[in-house]
Amino acid sequence: xxxxxxxxxxxxxxxxxxxxxxxxxxxxxxxxxxxxxxxxxxxxxxxxxxxxxxxxxxxxxxxxxxxxxxxxxxxxxxxxxxx
Numbered sequence: 001x002x003x004x005x006x007x008x009x010x011x012x013x014x015x016x017x018x019x020x021x022x023x024x025x026x027x028x029x030x031x032x033x034x035x036x037x038x039x040x041x042x043x044x045x046x047x048x049x050x051x052x053x054x055x056x057x058x059x060x061x062x063x064x065x066x067x068x069x070x071x072x073x074x075x076x077x078x079x080x081x082x083x
Contacts, residue, residue: 018073025069026062033058 037054041047 019070022066022069026066029062029065030055030058033061 034051034055037051040050040054044050
């Protein structure tokens with residue numbers, strides 16, 4: 001009984017494993033670009049402009065990477081099933 005539950009848990013982690021880091025990667029991209037914008041604003045004295053601009057750029061880049069990674073993972077799963 002314990003072995004079956006253990007195998008189900010392992011299979012579940014194998015299924016969701018590739019997706020677990022995607023949310024963190026998305027958030028990290030946005031946060032890093034936001035703080036880069038704040039730092040550049042303090043350097044060039046353009047206070048909210050670069051912060052807002054780079055935060056949006058980070059959001060778009062993060063979403064793009066998120067979608068690209070999900071599509072790549074799904075494509076790999078399809079090719080494994082067809083093999």
